[in-house]
Amino acid sequence: MTSKKFIFKENKPTSGEELAVFGKVKHIFKEEERVLNVLQLIIYAMGVMVVLLGIAMITVMLTSCSIIDEDTSDCPKDSVSAGSRSGSAIAFSVGDSTAATRTAEGTMTLDGADGTESLRSWGFGVFACHTGAHPYISTSTKSNLMHNQLVTWDNVNSVWAYEPLVYWPNGTTGDADFVTFFAYAPHSDNASDCIVDMSRPDEVGDPWILYQLGGTSNADGASGWKASQVDLLYDFKKDQQRGATPDVRVSFDFKHALACIGDRITVSCDESVKTRLKGVYTLSDVELTVTRLTFDYQLTRKGRLVLNNSSQPNWQAVESEDTKVHRTLVFTPDLVMARATSRDAATTTDFDSGSGHGIFYIPIESGNTKQQVTVTADYTVTSGDPTEMLDEGSVSTDIDLSFVHNASEGRNMAITLRIPESECSGTPLNGAALGQIICSHGRAHAATDGALSCGGEKVAVVAYVGDASGETSPFNHGLAIALQDADAYAWCSQKAETCLEAQAGDLASALATVNGLTATALLVADDAHLHTAAVAAYNYRFDGAVRSGAHPAGTSRWFLPSMGQWNLMVKAIADSDTDLSGNQNADYKATAISPFFTDRGGDALQSALYWSSTEKSTSDAWYVSFENGKAQGGDKDKTYRVRPVLAF
16 A cells, blocks of 8 residues: 655645545544543542641641541641531630638739729639649649649630640540649749749649748838738549530639738727726816728748648648748727726727728647747827827737638737736736736736736736746746646547657656646647647636736746646645645645635546646556546646646
8 A cells, every 4th residue: 555645734625535635634623622621630630639638637737636526636736726626625614602801901802892902803823733644642643634834814705814735635534534623823933922832744643833922021011011922722522523515614612822911900998997097087088099000920931732632722741941920010090999088988999990901810829939929009198288198008919820720710800908007906927826816917916716806817826936837938937827728638649659758657757747838849840740638728818808818918828737847736736735646635635736726716636637748658648636636647638627827
């Protein structure tokens, strides 16, 4: 066959046959071109579909990070917005039972009402511990999910928020994973708002914060008795789980970690003030005014709050010096408390500060440190001419704070100051005699079963005078015993434990022990054991009122007498030279000694056993039997009676 060439551009067909062949070939090429165009469209469309499918797959992969049932541990945290992942993010709320208003400067509440500081304006800190399938164990876990995370109030969306978001873990057991939360407020960065230190992120054990009391001595004035300090709130939520509902929040119900003293200050006058004013009345009214109240606090400076208890703050004492804070309230004009309008008519008016003037303190006792506040009222007595001063003076009351062990006990505490007649006719205590009454003014009076002429209250009766009471100056002149018992208590809650360094195993050693004041303080401060007899003596109040009438000026505080001090007192009361022994002694029975108290308006000693503060052995302590008039040792966990004593 002979082949033919077709040249379309330069050699055109001429014959009819060539023209026919050319037409067929041209048609074939047009069909092939049409097919190629369709194939190109198909290929282009398939490419577009592949691209769209890839975008969709990437979107699905990223979006899956916000689905509750998926593991989010490998999600790129910066690739999507927080809102798209909120389904599995940990969120917080604050319950309606959050701590109520505290009446001290720096107060913190949920909404900041009534001029207090708002929790929403401060924010709070969160520690979170992920323990997987195992419940929280304080000795082996860390704050591995959150450490001091600041949570703030979002005013726009009205929610508590933080960043970056942290998600509920589900790496081991899914929804069963446990997370324990610890929260406190206000949030601190380790060096502000009275929070001076906190646990580290890699530290094993319960999270903690170290709190230091704020406030310093301020100048006189209305603001002088407000503390420049910050309230402290806390909460603990153990073994929380994510759950199936994504919008459920971990709710904190913050409680107060600090105690508060002095929410309400009350000053009142007793009847002796009326007598005093009527006695000096001449031709014009006589007024007694209070010019100033001062508050001297001695408090534990630092405490470690361990965030592992939701019902009561877990405070631990740390080695630190105590803080002394002096605050003053000056009345301008002077506060008129009493007025005599004639020789026969006088009136008194009580002062009630109301709430809002408190001071926070850490509710623990550090070692032998006594936490207390001394409240002093300065007063004047004037006639119609204010420049004519008839009398001026002051009266003080000590309020013991050592045994307030939680935040609620210290609130709404009322302090009452009774202003007695300024001139007491009694004898100074350094001249007190056996059998005389010690009054609330701190002076001694002749024995009487009726009221005292000075208008003061009966505190105790002098039961020994000498130079061998065994306590250090200035309380080594004599001993005075309370006119009433402080009920019956156990010496120690545990029978076989060593409580004091020195033990008096035999009676001769016990009778040589004359350190009741010191021993009582040591027993009270012993955190390892509960010494209820010593505590009862230590906290005794001569007028029966709570937190008032502690002890008069010039005396020690109340204590449980040592065995040697019991011996000195019973010998002096019975006017005998015979020491206590293990044998019965009729001179030392209750029936023989009780008139010493009843003749002075006190209560008789019961025919019972009375504890001393002297330890005999690990299992026994010494006591006096006023049923038989002898000394013995007995089990520490037995309940015997307590009669408190003062040294002067």
